[in-house]
Amino acid sequence: MKAITRQKFYRQVDPEAWEAAGISPLNQFVLGFVLLSIAIAVLQSESAVRSVAPGFFIWANWCLAVSFSLEYGARLWIMGENPRYGGSRGRLRYALTWASLFDLFATLAIWIDVLVGVPGIYGVLLRLTRAIRILSLTRNSAVGMGIRLLFKAVAGRRVELGLSLVLAVLVLLVASVLLFLVDGRSQPYSFGSSTRAMWGAMATLTTVGYGDVYPVTAFGKVLAGLTAISSIAIVAMPAGIMAAAFSDAFQKLQESKG
């Protein structure tokens, strides 16, 4: 294979080396294939679906296992074109990056599914990282710019967002301890300790309110009411920080354009 062909192939494989807008055709194909493999693994975990066509899933997993192995090998080989990963030591260095290790483990998970029978669902989350990585490296396109904008807005206010999370955890802790003190005696199973009461406090503070656990004493109800009302602040604070951050990020984007 000639050097120019290899260069072309390399540019298709490595999202960082792709200079045109968007995602290279090859990576679009890989992305679709990864999403398909996730869909198969998710559907397969439902026994009602698997029993309809058990042969299909065995066949599909063999295909996925072979394809991802070939793709892993080809990627490892072609990455030698990247100056950072040249030579056999460079390729080893590439193989030990998080992205590559995640791919390796995700591929192994399918092989273990195929050969041993352990469900391949564990590999799904690893494979997701591939999809996210391809997406996050798209450039000069609306999607790529949107991702960077979202990332910049959140990253630029990570201290404030982190503090509002700390505040939420503090309110959760205080609510848990108080709910334990107030309702612990009347409902020992649900609120009999600070850690148990945390489940009820979480359901109240995030306004999930499953309904399996709720206070029954008058004081407990007042406390749950205050916790639920403080949930408004818990939501309003990060929403406000985000709003200001996006407002800021949009403005800078327009200035850099104009």
Next chain:
Amino acid sequence: MKAITRQKFYRQVDPEAWEAAGISPLNQFVLGFVLLSIAIAVLQSESAVRSVAPGFFIWANWCLAVSFSLEYGARLWIMGENPRYGGSRGRLRYALTWASLFDLFATLAIWIDVLVGVPGIYGVLLRLTRAIRILSLTRNSAVGMGIRLLFKAVAGRRVELGLSLVLAVLVLLVASVLLFLVDGRSQPYSFGSSTRAMWGAMATLTTVGYGDVYPVTAFGKVLAGLTAISSIAIVAMPAGIMAAAFSDAFQKLQESKG
């Protein structure tokens, strides 16, 4: 009928041809009639209401069927005034627009209700599109400008809003897979597969929390807690994007005015 009368009638019928502010009197009447027909179809689906005055609903549906048929015909005929839909071929072209097809099917749904007895509720959603179309084409009025402002703000940030939806789906997927892995064994009916666990993960992530499904293991509760807390970010992110987009849209509106 003289050309001028037809022109006047046409301007009343086609919201795009109405030049004064707001909605033409005829279309206001049609809008009211459409909303009435939706209310009748909704009420009729409740057997307790239908049994109070069964005759009324039969009579009302006959009226609606005849009225909407006449209106459909009149609209088709008068649309010939629109240069785009002139002649019999132009009218066919109009009849094949989505708006016109939706109207046709909605009218047929009432006829099927009247003649065959299939409840006309299917036509309700088609008919809604008419109401929305009339509203969205109002111009030079506070409502029309409000609609355009909302639309512009949302459309201008569709990439970022779409990405925050993708993020929500990703978190949902991760939460579903993890809940299946953690609580699948102890509650096979609720969390026995990734797809089943998705219902519980959805209820937690959107903070609906029906309470029919919730984790019982300690790890599952921690996981549900993290999912519920990440729901704050899932709400705060689009809220922040919207806020910045509206802030932007309002400012541009004032500049174009001043």
Next chain:
Amino acid sequence: MKAITRQKFYRQVDPEAWEAAGISPLNQFVLGFVLLSIAIAVLQSESAVRSVAPGFFIWANWCLAVSFSLEYGARLWIMGENPRYGGSRGRLRYALTWASLFDLFATLAIWIDVLVGVPGIYGVLLRLTRAIRILSLTRNSAVGMGIRLLFKAVAGRRVELGLSLVLAVLVLLVASVLLFLVDGRSQPYSFGSSTRAMWGAMATLTTVGYGDVYPVTAFGKVLAGLTAISSIAIVAMPAGIMAAAFSDAFQKLQESKG
């Protein structure tokens, strides 16, 4: 009573005539009294509380009835100082304002409670309007300015806020009809008509999720999931409009100051 004393008394009574910052001492007292009367009426509706001290509530209601009657009479008399309500015809005109009628009915509600025994809870909501009216007319104070700011921000964007409410109602309607079509057969009691399904759709769309009603079919669950996810937009849209409106209002406030 001399004219100057009456003028002084009048300025204490009418929030519109009070020129200093905040609320006049007399109206602060009235406000406190009104809030006390609301607290008494609310507590009294709880039989467990009433049975502890039945005599107290009878005595308190007599006091409230007499006080509010005296206050109503005094207010009617002193309002003659207001040029708009001078003379006996002016006083009648004042007595027929909504504010005055609400006060009258609220006072009558206590008398009916005391004399006939009908619980005075009906008068509570009327009495609330008095508290709100006093508060909303405070001027040159942080609270008064805050109220006006809130009001201006909301009123200035009432079209957009109204439209996002219309959108919420549309989504609710569509979700109700679809849930009825999908889950109506399997759960006739909960989703057996569009109107019944509205309760479930409302609980999902507002993310209340009581848990008394939820879809059980696969399609119904997908539909409920989509409804719940669209709830994020339903919350994010008015939050975004409000954020932009407040941002705008704060800015104008600072410009008018500087």
Next chain:
Amino acid sequence: MKAITRQKFYRQVDPEAWEAAGISPLNQFVLGFVLLSIAIAVLQSESAVRSVAPGFFIWANWCLAVSFSLEYGARLWIMGENPRYGGSRGRLRYALTWASLFDLFATLAIWIDVLVGVPGIYGVLLRLTRAIRILSLTRNSAVGMGIRLLFKAVAGRRVELGLSLVLAVLVLLVASVLLFLVDGRSQPYSFGSSTRAMWGAMATLTTVGYGDVYPVTAFGKVLAGLTAISSIAIVAMPAGIMAAAFSDAFQKLQESKG
């Protein structure tokens, strides 16, 4: 001990006297120790955890009691370096500050746990104030600036935020009274008084929706639906105020920098 050593030690102890960025090494250690003591108290309240290693918790509480007592004494003694708290009268003045009293009571709570056997969970909330105080006084660091920014944004709009809380309480009150009037007869246990209905109204307004209490009459359901929809406004209003406040605060921060 020489004066310079005491000065150095004092600067480590008093967050207000620490001039470098962030938190002094000693206070970082104290902060970690305080968080550890909170974790121990929380875990200890769970009997399942305590029974695993009862000896550990007894030993840990002895350690904590002795450590905090020593730390309290050392802090009291070294605070004499602060000009405000010099001499024995100054130290008494320091001992009577809220911060110092909270520390004292938190320490006593552990001693009572160790000596008498009353669970030390009561002291946890007091001890939290120490952690918060250390954090809030960090300066010239991202965290310190984030805290001040959050504080400034919230404090600068406390009137508007307070008013939106008053509005939420008003809506809660109105919803409670109406739910009592509408559903009080059919569900006397849940809605039989305004105060009882408040629990259901709270669950609806904050969209917690535990599901233990919900209206069953048609009017009650309509009312709950309206309450739940108004919850959108209840969340959107403070979110909007926060967004504008943060936008303002970020802008001022950048101006003071630039």
